[in-house]
Amino acid sequence: MDLKVISLTGDYVMLMRRVFTKPQKGRIFWQRLLDEIQGLGIESIGIVAFISAFMGAVVAIQTAYNIDNPFIPLTMVGWTTRQSIILEFSPTIISLILAGKVGSRIASEIGTMRVTEQIDALEIMGVNSANYLIFPKVVALLLINPVLIVLSMWMGILGGWMAMGATGLSTTTDYVTGIRIDFQVYIVFYALLKTLFFAFIIATISGFYGYKTNGGALEVGQASTKAVVLSSILIIVFNLILTQLLLT
Protein backbone atom coordinates (compact mmCIF):
# COMPACT_ATOMS: atom_id res chain seq x y z
CA MET A 1 0.00 0.00 0.00
CA ASP A 2 2.78 2.42 1.02
CA LEU A 3 4.75 1.54 -2.10
CA LYS A 4 1.69 2.19 -4.21
CA VAL A 5 1.25 5.65 -2.65
CA ILE A 6 4.93 6.46 -3.21
CA SER A 7 4.76 5.23 -6.80
CA LEU A 8 1.59 7.24 -7.45
CA THR A 9 3.14 10.36 -5.92
CA GLY A 10 6.23 9.85 -8.07
CA ASP A 11 4.11 9.52 -11.20
CA TYR A 12 2.20 12.67 -10.23
CA VAL A 13 5.39 14.69 -9.72
CA MET A 14 6.85 13.41 -13.01
CA LEU A 15 3.69 14.36 -14.88
CA MET A 16 3.60 17.81 -13.27
CA ARG A 17 7.17 18.40 -14.45
CA ARG A 18 5.88 17.94 -17.98
CA VAL A 19 2.75 20.02 -17.33
CA PHE A 20 4.52 23.08 -15.93
CA THR A 21 6.66 23.97 -18.91
CA LYS A 22 6.42 26.85 -21.34
CA PRO A 23 3.55 26.27 -23.81
CA GLN A 24 4.86 25.40 -27.28
CA LYS A 25 2.68 27.98 -29.00
CA GLY A 26 1.46 30.99 -27.00
CA ARG A 27 -1.49 31.80 -29.24
CA ILE A 28 -2.86 28.27 -29.00
CA PHE A 29 -2.40 28.31 -25.22
CA TRP A 30 -4.43 31.52 -24.84
CA GLN A 31 -7.15 30.12 -27.08
CA ARG A 32 -7.32 26.94 -24.99
CA LEU A 33 -7.25 28.95 -21.78
CA LEU A 34 -10.33 30.93 -22.83
CA ASP A 35 -12.10 27.70 -23.82
CA GLU A 36 -11.29 26.17 -20.44
CA ILE A 37 -12.44 29.27 -18.54
CA GLN A 38 -15.71 28.96 -20.43
CA GLY A 39 -16.06 25.20 -19.95
CA LEU A 40 -14.82 24.86 -16.38
CA GLY A 41 -15.81 28.23 -14.93
CA ILE A 42 -18.55 30.08 -16.73
CA GLU A 43 -20.61 26.91 -17.11
CA SER A 44 -20.41 26.39 -13.33
CA ILE A 45 -21.87 29.79 -12.44
CA GLY A 46 -25.47 28.54 -12.41
CA ILE A 47 -24.96 25.64 -10.03
CA VAL A 48 -22.66 27.67 -7.74
CA ALA A 49 -25.16 30.54 -7.52
CA PHE A 50 -28.11 28.20 -6.96
CA ILE A 51 -26.50 26.15 -4.19
CA SER A 52 -24.99 29.20 -2.49
CA ALA A 53 -28.27 31.12 -2.39
CA PHE A 54 -30.16 28.19 -0.88
CA MET A 55 -27.40 27.35 1.61
CA GLY A 56 -27.23 31.00 2.70
CA ALA A 57 -30.99 30.94 3.22
CA VAL A 58 -30.82 27.74 5.27
CA VAL A 59 -27.95 29.03 7.44
CA ALA A 60 -29.86 32.26 8.12
CA ILE A 61 -33.13 30.47 8.96
CA GLN A 62 -31.43 27.93 11.23
CA THR A 63 -29.53 30.68 13.04
CA ALA A 64 -32.69 32.73 13.50
CA TYR A 65 -34.66 29.76 14.84
CA ASN A 66 -31.90 28.91 17.29
CA ILE A 67 -31.70 32.40 18.77
CA ASP A 68 -34.29 32.09 21.53
CA ASN A 69 -32.44 34.17 24.10
CA PRO A 70 -33.78 37.76 24.09
CA PHE A 71 -30.32 39.03 25.09
CA ILE A 72 -28.84 37.85 21.79
CA PRO A 73 -29.55 40.52 19.16
CA LEU A 74 -31.07 39.52 15.81
CA THR A 75 -28.07 41.11 14.10
CA MET A 76 -26.34 37.81 14.95
CA VAL A 77 -28.28 36.18 12.09
CA GLY A 78 -26.46 38.31 9.51
CA TRP A 79 -23.14 37.99 11.33
CA THR A 80 -23.37 34.18 11.58
CA THR A 81 -24.48 33.80 7.97
CA ARG A 82 -21.60 35.97 6.77
CA GLN A 83 -19.00 34.14 8.81
CA SER A 84 -20.27 30.68 7.85
CA ILE A 85 -20.47 31.53 4.17
CA ILE A 86 -17.16 33.35 3.83
CA LEU A 87 -15.04 31.21 6.13
CA GLU A 88 -16.20 27.76 5.23
CA PHE A 89 -19.17 27.27 2.98
CA SER A 90 -18.02 29.15 -0.11
CA PRO A 91 -14.34 28.20 -0.22
CA THR A 92 -14.59 24.61 1.03
CA ILE A 93 -18.03 23.24 0.27
CA ILE A 94 -18.27 24.90 -3.13
CA SER A 95 -14.76 23.63 -3.91
CA LEU A 96 -15.94 20.12 -2.99
CA ILE A 97 -18.89 20.53 -5.31
CA LEU A 98 -16.58 21.79 -8.05
CA ALA A 99 -14.27 18.81 -7.42
CA GLY A 100 -17.23 16.66 -8.41
CA LYS A 101 -18.45 18.72 -11.33
CA VAL A 102 -15.21 20.05 -12.80
CA GLY A 103 -12.90 17.26 -11.60
CA SER A 104 -14.94 14.51 -13.20
CA ARG A 105 -15.19 16.53 -16.40
CA ILE A 106 -11.40 16.99 -16.58
CA ALA A 107 -10.62 13.35 -15.77
CA SER A 108 -13.17 11.91 -18.16
CA GLU A 109 -12.28 14.30 -20.98
CA ILE A 110 -8.55 13.56 -20.79
CA GLY A 111 -9.18 9.86 -20.04
CA THR A 112 -11.35 9.53 -23.15
CA MET A 113 -8.64 11.23 -25.20
CA ARG A 114 -6.18 8.69 -23.83
CA VAL A 115 -8.24 5.59 -24.63
CA THR A 116 -9.14 6.87 -28.12
CA GLU A 117 -5.42 7.46 -28.84
CA GLN A 118 -5.86 11.23 -29.21
CA ILE A 119 -3.06 11.77 -26.68
CA ASP A 120 -0.83 9.39 -28.65
CA ALA A 121 -1.65 11.41 -31.76
CA LEU A 122 -0.51 14.59 -30.00
CA GLU A 123 2.73 12.93 -28.89
CA ILE A 124 3.43 11.62 -32.39
CA MET A 125 3.07 15.14 -33.74
CA GLY A 126 5.73 16.29 -31.29
CA VAL A 127 3.31 18.07 -28.95
CA ASN A 128 3.92 17.95 -25.18
CA SER A 129 0.47 16.50 -24.55
CA ALA A 130 0.62 16.90 -20.76
CA ASN A 131 1.32 20.61 -21.07
CA TYR A 132 -1.13 21.10 -23.94
CA LEU A 133 -4.02 19.38 -22.16
CA ILE A 134 -3.54 19.98 -18.44
CA PHE A 135 -1.76 23.34 -18.11
CA PRO A 136 -4.60 25.50 -19.53
CA LYS A 137 -7.05 23.73 -17.20
CA VAL A 138 -4.87 24.46 -14.16
CA VAL A 139 -4.46 28.13 -15.08
CA ALA A 140 -8.16 28.44 -15.94
CA LEU A 141 -9.26 27.04 -12.57
CA LEU A 142 -6.76 29.20 -10.69
CA LEU A 143 -8.23 32.25 -12.41
CA ILE A 144 -11.92 31.41 -12.38
CA ASN A 145 -12.37 29.61 -9.06
CA PRO A 146 -11.76 32.71 -6.91
CA VAL A 147 -14.34 34.51 -9.06
CA LEU A 148 -16.83 31.69 -8.50
CA ILE A 149 -16.16 31.69 -4.78
CA VAL A 150 -16.67 35.46 -4.49
CA LEU A 151 -19.92 35.01 -6.43
CA SER A 152 -20.87 32.23 -4.03
CA MET A 153 -20.22 34.52 -1.04
CA TRP A 154 -22.48 37.21 -2.49
CA MET A 155 -25.20 34.73 -3.38
CA GLY A 156 -25.04 33.04 0.02
CA ILE A 157 -25.43 36.31 1.89
CA LEU A 158 -28.13 37.44 -0.54
CA GLY A 159 -29.96 34.13 -0.06
CA GLY A 160 -29.92 34.67 3.70
CA TRP A 161 -31.34 38.16 3.32
CA MET A 162 -34.12 36.94 1.01
CA ALA A 163 -35.00 34.16 3.45
CA MET A 164 -35.25 36.66 6.28
CA GLY A 165 -37.47 38.88 4.15
CA ALA A 166 -39.70 35.98 3.18
CA THR A 167 -40.04 34.48 6.66
CA GLY A 168 -39.96 37.68 8.72
CA LEU A 169 -37.51 36.08 11.18
CA SER A 170 -35.27 39.15 11.02
CA THR A 171 -35.49 42.60 9.52
CA THR A 172 -33.35 43.84 6.66
CA THR A 173 -31.81 46.43 8.98
CA ASP A 174 -30.79 43.79 11.54
CA TYR A 175 -29.51 41.43 8.86
CA VAL A 176 -27.42 44.09 7.06
CA THR A 177 -26.12 45.47 10.32
CA GLY A 178 -25.09 41.94 11.31
CA ILE A 179 -23.26 41.43 8.05
CA ARG A 180 -21.21 44.59 8.71
CA ILE A 181 -20.34 43.89 12.35
CA ASP A 182 -16.62 43.34 13.00
CA PHE A 183 -15.86 42.65 9.33
CA GLN A 184 -12.22 41.82 8.65
CA VAL A 185 -10.94 41.76 5.08
CA TYR A 186 -8.44 39.10 6.14
CA ILE A 187 -11.14 36.41 6.24
CA VAL A 188 -11.84 36.99 2.55
CA PHE A 189 -8.11 36.78 1.84
CA TYR A 190 -7.98 33.53 3.83
CA ALA A 191 -10.94 32.12 1.91
CA LEU A 192 -9.51 33.04 -1.48
CA LEU A 193 -6.09 31.63 -0.62
CA LYS A 194 -7.76 28.34 0.29
CA THR A 195 -9.66 28.50 -2.98
CA LEU A 196 -6.44 28.75 -4.98
CA PHE A 197 -5.03 25.68 -3.23
CA PHE A 198 -8.24 23.76 -3.85
CA ALA A 199 -8.35 24.82 -7.53
CA PHE A 200 -4.80 23.55 -7.98
CA ILE A 201 -5.70 20.24 -6.31
CA ILE A 202 -8.82 19.74 -8.44
CA ALA A 203 -7.12 20.52 -11.76
CA THR A 204 -3.88 18.60 -11.24
CA ILE A 205 -5.32 15.50 -9.54
CA SER A 206 -8.10 15.17 -12.11
CA GLY A 207 -5.68 15.82 -14.96
CA PHE A 208 -3.31 13.21 -13.53
CA TYR A 209 -5.96 10.49 -13.27
CA GLY A 210 -7.31 11.28 -16.72
CA TYR A 211 -3.87 11.26 -18.29
CA LYS A 212 -2.94 7.96 -16.67
CA THR A 213 -6.12 6.19 -17.76
CA ASN A 214 -5.44 2.86 -19.39
CA GLY A 215 -8.09 0.67 -21.02
CA GLY A 216 -11.58 1.62 -22.12
CA ALA A 217 -14.85 3.20 -21.05
CA LEU A 218 -14.88 1.38 -17.70
CA GLU A 219 -11.44 2.69 -16.81
CA VAL A 220 -12.42 6.24 -17.81
CA GLY A 221 -15.28 6.03 -15.30
CA GLN A 222 -12.96 4.64 -12.64
CA ALA A 223 -10.39 7.37 -13.29
CA SER A 224 -13.10 9.99 -12.97
CA THR A 225 -14.30 8.54 -9.65
CA LYS A 226 -10.76 8.28 -8.27
CA ALA A 227 -10.07 11.87 -9.28
CA VAL A 228 -13.14 13.17 -7.47
CA VAL A 229 -12.54 11.06 -4.35
CA LEU A 230 -8.86 11.98 -3.99
CA SER A 231 -9.46 15.66 -4.79
CA SER A 232 -12.20 15.78 -2.12
CA ILE A 233 -9.99 14.08 0.48
CA LEU A 234 -7.09 16.43 -0.24
CA ILE A 235 -9.39 19.46 -0.08
CA ILE A 236 -10.61 18.39 3.37
CA VAL A 237 -7.06 17.70 4.61
CA PHE A 238 -5.63 20.95 3.21
CA ASN A 239 -8.60 22.85 4.61
CA LEU A 240 -7.55 21.77 8.09
CA ILE A 241 -3.87 22.51 7.50
CA LEU A 242 -4.49 25.93 5.94
CA THR A 243 -7.00 26.91 8.61
CA GLN A 244 -4.49 26.03 11.30
CA LEU A 245 -1.75 27.97 9.51
CA LEU A 246 -3.75 31.06 8.54
CA LEU A 247 -6.21 31.60 11.36
CA THR A 248 -4.08 30.93 14.43
Add this chain to the structure above:
Amino acid sequence: MIEAKEVNKFFGDHHVLKNISCTFEKGKTNLIIGQSGSGKTVLMKCLVGLYEVDSGMISYDGRNFSEMNFEQRKNLRQEIGMLFQGSALFDYMTVEENVMFPLNMFSKQTKQEKLNRVNFVLERVNLDNINHMKPSELSGGMRKRVAIARAISMKPEYLFCDEPNSGLDPQTSGVIDQLIKEITVEYGIITIVNTHDMNSVLSIGDNVAFIYNGELWWRGNKETILHTSNKELNEFVFGTELTSRLKQ
Protein backbone atom coordinates in the same frame (compact mmCIF):
# COMPACT_ATOMS: atom_id res chain seq x y z
CA MET B 1 15.37 3.94 -44.24
CA ILE B 2 13.97 3.03 -40.84
CA GLU B 3 15.91 0.31 -39.11
CA ALA B 4 15.05 -1.77 -36.06
CA LYS B 5 17.99 -3.70 -34.66
CA GLU B 6 17.63 -6.51 -32.13
CA VAL B 7 14.60 -4.87 -30.52
CA ASN B 8 13.24 -6.46 -27.36
CA LYS B 9 10.23 -5.38 -25.38
CA PHE B 10 8.81 -6.82 -22.16
CA PHE B 11 5.55 -6.13 -20.35
CA GLY B 12 6.34 -7.47 -16.87
CA ASP B 13 7.44 -11.06 -17.43
CA HIS B 14 5.84 -11.22 -20.86
CA HIS B 15 8.42 -11.04 -23.64
CA VAL B 16 6.41 -9.27 -26.33
CA LEU B 17 9.06 -8.50 -28.95
CA LYS B 18 11.90 -10.97 -29.31
CA ASN B 19 15.08 -9.71 -30.91
CA ILE B 20 13.40 -8.13 -33.93
CA SER B 21 15.66 -6.77 -36.65
CA CYS B 22 14.24 -5.38 -39.87
CA THR B 23 14.43 -2.43 -42.23
CA PHE B 24 11.72 -0.39 -43.93
CA GLU B 25 12.42 1.11 -47.32
CA LYS B 26 11.70 4.50 -48.81
CA GLY B 27 8.99 4.91 -51.46
CA LYS B 28 7.47 1.56 -50.57
CA THR B 29 4.59 0.40 -48.44
CA ASN B 30 6.11 -1.79 -45.77
CA LEU B 31 3.53 -4.03 -44.15
CA ILE B 32 3.77 -5.62 -40.74
CA ILE B 33 1.32 -8.49 -40.52
CA GLY B 34 0.44 -11.02 -37.85
CA GLN B 35 -2.36 -12.36 -35.73
CA SER B 36 -3.95 -10.28 -33.00
CA GLY B 37 -1.62 -10.28 -30.02
CA SER B 38 1.44 -11.20 -32.08
CA GLY B 39 3.17 -7.93 -31.18
CA LYS B 40 2.81 -5.92 -34.38
CA THR B 41 1.14 -2.92 -32.72
CA VAL B 42 3.77 -2.98 -29.96
CA LEU B 43 6.47 -2.99 -32.64
CA MET B 44 4.91 0.00 -34.34
CA LYS B 45 4.56 1.87 -31.05
CA CYS B 46 8.21 1.11 -30.30
CA LEU B 47 9.19 2.44 -33.74
CA VAL B 48 7.46 5.77 -33.11
CA GLY B 49 8.56 5.98 -29.48
CA LEU B 50 5.19 5.58 -27.79
CA TYR B 51 6.77 2.58 -26.04
CA GLU B 52 10.41 2.51 -25.00
CA VAL B 53 12.33 -0.56 -26.16
CA ASP B 54 14.01 -2.57 -23.38
CA SER B 55 17.00 -3.32 -25.58
CA GLY B 56 17.98 -2.81 -29.19
CA MET B 57 18.13 0.20 -31.43
CA ILE B 58 15.80 2.08 -33.77
CA SER B 59 17.13 4.55 -36.31
CA TYR B 60 15.58 6.93 -38.83
CA ASP B 61 17.84 7.47 -41.83
CA GLY B 62 20.88 6.87 -39.67
CA ARG B 63 19.63 8.97 -36.73
CA ASN B 64 19.58 6.84 -33.60
CA PHE B 65 16.04 7.36 -32.27
CA SER B 66 16.60 5.25 -29.16
CA GLU B 67 19.28 7.62 -27.84
CA MET B 68 17.46 10.86 -28.61
CA ASN B 69 16.34 13.12 -25.77
CA PHE B 70 12.82 14.55 -25.51
CA GLU B 71 13.64 17.66 -27.54
CA GLN B 72 15.37 15.73 -30.33
CA ARG B 73 12.47 13.30 -30.54
CA LYS B 74 10.04 16.20 -30.64
CA ASN B 75 11.85 17.57 -33.68
CA LEU B 76 11.98 14.20 -35.42
CA ARG B 77 8.31 13.61 -34.77
CA GLN B 78 7.46 16.61 -36.91
CA GLU B 79 8.66 14.44 -39.80
CA ILE B 80 6.30 11.62 -38.79
CA GLY B 81 2.64 11.25 -39.69
CA MET B 82 0.53 8.56 -38.13
CA LEU B 83 -2.87 7.13 -38.89
CA PHE B 84 -4.34 5.47 -35.80
CA GLN B 85 -6.66 2.49 -35.71
CA GLY B 86 -9.57 4.58 -34.44
CA SER B 87 -8.49 7.66 -36.45
CA ALA B 88 -7.76 9.60 -33.21
CA LEU B 89 -9.28 12.81 -34.54
CA PHE B 90 -9.81 15.49 -31.91
CA ASP B 91 -13.54 15.38 -31.10
CA TYR B 92 -13.84 19.03 -30.14
CA MET B 93 -12.37 20.29 -33.42
CA THR B 94 -13.85 20.48 -36.89
CA VAL B 95 -12.27 18.62 -39.80
CA GLU B 96 -10.48 21.79 -40.87
CA GLU B 97 -9.15 22.45 -37.37
CA ASN B 98 -8.00 18.83 -37.05
CA VAL B 99 -6.02 18.95 -40.29
CA MET B 100 -4.71 22.43 -39.54
CA PHE B 101 -3.65 21.50 -36.00
CA PRO B 102 -0.06 20.38 -36.80
CA LEU B 103 0.37 23.43 -39.04
CA ASN B 104 -0.83 25.72 -36.26
CA MET B 105 1.55 24.11 -33.81
CA PHE B 106 4.69 23.93 -35.89
CA SER B 107 4.57 26.00 -39.05
CA LYS B 108 5.06 29.71 -39.48
CA GLN B 109 2.73 29.97 -42.47
CA THR B 110 0.02 32.61 -42.73
CA LYS B 111 -3.55 31.62 -42.05
CA GLN B 112 -4.35 31.64 -45.78
CA GLU B 113 -1.35 29.44 -46.57
CA LYS B 114 -2.40 26.99 -43.90
CA LEU B 115 -5.96 26.98 -45.20
CA ASN B 116 -4.70 26.33 -48.73
CA ARG B 117 -2.64 23.41 -47.47
CA VAL B 118 -5.64 22.00 -45.56
CA ASN B 119 -7.85 22.22 -48.65
CA PHE B 120 -5.11 20.67 -50.78
CA VAL B 121 -4.64 17.62 -48.53
CA LEU B 122 -8.39 17.19 -48.07
CA GLU B 123 -8.79 17.21 -51.83
CA ARG B 124 -5.91 14.76 -52.09
CA VAL B 125 -7.85 12.28 -49.96
CA ASN B 126 -10.98 12.98 -52.03
CA LEU B 127 -12.89 14.94 -49.42
CA ASP B 128 -14.69 18.15 -50.33
CA ASN B 129 -16.97 20.49 -48.42
CA ILE B 130 -16.59 18.84 -45.05
CA ASN B 131 -14.26 21.46 -43.52
CA HIS B 132 -16.73 22.54 -40.88
CA MET B 133 -18.04 19.14 -39.91
CA LYS B 134 -17.16 17.47 -36.61
CA PRO B 135 -15.56 13.97 -36.59
CA SER B 136 -18.73 12.58 -35.01
CA GLU B 137 -20.66 13.56 -38.16
CA LEU B 138 -18.40 11.53 -40.46
CA SER B 139 -18.48 7.89 -41.54
CA GLY B 140 -15.63 5.54 -40.56
CA GLY B 141 -14.05 5.76 -44.01
CA MET B 142 -14.23 9.56 -44.05
CA ARG B 143 -12.64 9.73 -40.61
CA LYS B 144 -9.76 7.60 -41.83
CA ARG B 145 -9.28 9.87 -44.81
CA VAL B 146 -9.33 12.98 -42.62
CA ALA B 147 -6.76 11.27 -40.37
CA ILE B 148 -4.59 10.59 -43.45
CA ALA B 149 -4.99 14.23 -44.49
CA ARG B 150 -3.87 15.33 -41.01
CA ALA B 151 -0.96 12.90 -41.10
CA ILE B 152 0.35 14.27 -44.41
CA SER B 153 -0.41 17.95 -43.77
CA MET B 154 3.14 18.58 -42.54
CA LYS B 155 4.67 16.73 -45.53
CA PRO B 156 6.09 13.91 -43.44
CA GLU B 157 9.06 11.75 -44.34
CA TYR B 158 7.63 8.77 -42.51
CA LEU B 159 4.02 7.58 -42.44
CA PHE B 160 2.77 4.99 -39.96
CA CYS B 161 -0.66 3.39 -40.34
CA ASP B 162 -2.00 1.21 -37.53
CA GLU B 163 -4.66 -1.11 -38.94
CA PRO B 164 -6.04 1.46 -41.38
CA ASN B 165 -8.84 -0.85 -42.52
CA SER B 166 -10.23 -1.93 -39.20
CA GLY B 167 -13.99 -1.44 -39.04
CA LEU B 168 -14.30 -0.61 -42.73
CA ASP B 169 -16.15 -2.47 -45.47
CA PRO B 170 -13.98 -4.17 -48.14
CA GLN B 171 -14.65 -1.51 -50.76
CA THR B 172 -13.74 1.40 -48.50
CA SER B 173 -10.72 -0.58 -47.29
CA GLY B 174 -9.54 -0.80 -50.88
CA VAL B 175 -9.91 2.97 -51.31
CA ILE B 176 -7.86 3.62 -48.16
CA ASP B 177 -5.19 1.13 -49.26
CA GLN B 178 -4.85 2.75 -52.65
CA LEU B 179 -4.66 6.18 -51.06
CA ILE B 180 -1.83 5.06 -48.80
CA LYS B 181 -0.02 3.51 -51.75
CA GLU B 182 -0.42 6.59 -53.94
CA ILE B 183 0.76 8.96 -51.21
CA THR B 184 3.79 6.77 -50.52
CA VAL B 185 4.90 6.79 -54.16
CA GLU B 186 3.93 10.40 -54.81
CA TYR B 187 5.84 11.84 -51.83
CA GLY B 188 8.60 9.21 -51.79
CA ILE B 189 8.10 8.54 -48.09
CA ILE B 190 8.65 5.51 -45.92
CA THR B 191 5.27 4.01 -45.09
CA ILE B 192 4.77 1.31 -42.50
CA VAL B 193 1.34 -0.29 -42.32
CA ASN B 194 0.24 -2.56 -39.54
CA THR B 195 -2.51 -4.91 -40.72
CA HIS B 196 -4.04 -8.33 -40.67
CA ASP B 197 -6.13 -7.69 -43.74
CA MET B 198 -5.00 -10.01 -46.55
CA ASN B 199 -6.60 -7.78 -49.18
CA SER B 200 -4.20 -5.02 -48.13
CA VAL B 201 -1.27 -7.41 -48.21
CA LEU B 202 -2.04 -8.52 -51.74
CA SER B 203 -2.76 -5.06 -53.10
CA ILE B 204 -0.11 -2.81 -51.49
CA GLY B 205 2.42 -5.15 -49.85
CA ASP B 206 5.72 -4.02 -51.44
CA ASN B 207 7.52 -5.42 -48.41
CA VAL B 208 5.86 -7.72 -45.90
CA ALA B 209 7.12 -8.70 -42.45
CA PHE B 210 5.24 -11.47 -40.63
CA ILE B 211 5.39 -11.32 -36.84
CA TYR B 212 4.61 -14.53 -35.00
CA ASN B 213 4.59 -14.70 -31.20
CA GLY B 214 6.76 -11.60 -30.99
CA GLU B 215 9.36 -12.86 -33.46
CA LEU B 216 10.06 -11.78 -37.00
CA TRP B 217 9.04 -15.03 -38.65
CA TRP B 218 9.14 -14.28 -42.35
CA ARG B 219 9.96 -11.48 -44.81
CA GLY B 220 8.84 -11.16 -48.41
CA ASN B 221 6.32 -9.31 -50.56
CA LYS B 222 2.83 -9.64 -51.99
CA GLU B 223 4.06 -12.04 -54.67
CA THR B 224 6.14 -14.39 -52.56
CA ILE B 225 3.64 -14.60 -49.71
CA LEU B 226 1.32 -16.77 -51.79
CA HIS B 227 4.01 -19.34 -52.50
CA THR B 228 5.72 -19.64 -49.17
CA SER B 229 6.19 -22.98 -47.46
CA ASN B 230 6.26 -21.35 -44.03
CA LYS B 231 3.63 -23.26 -42.01
CA GLU B 232 2.63 -20.49 -39.58
CA LEU B 233 2.40 -17.91 -42.35
CA ASN B 234 0.30 -20.24 -44.50
CA GLU B 235 -2.06 -20.76 -41.57
CA PHE B 236 -2.36 -17.00 -41.21
CA VAL B 237 -2.74 -16.21 -44.91
CA PHE B 238 -5.07 -19.04 -45.77
CA GLY B 239 -6.84 -19.12 -42.43
CA THR B 240 -10.21 -17.92 -43.70
CA GLU B 241 -12.80 -19.82 -45.67
CA LEU B 242 -12.40 -17.51 -48.65
CA THR B 243 -8.61 -17.65 -48.87
CA SER B 244 -8.47 -21.38 -48.30
CA ARG B 245 -10.95 -21.92 -51.17
CA LEU B 246 -8.91 -19.60 -53.34
CA LYS B 247 -5.82 -21.65 -52.62
CA GLN B 248 -7.62 -24.87 -53.57
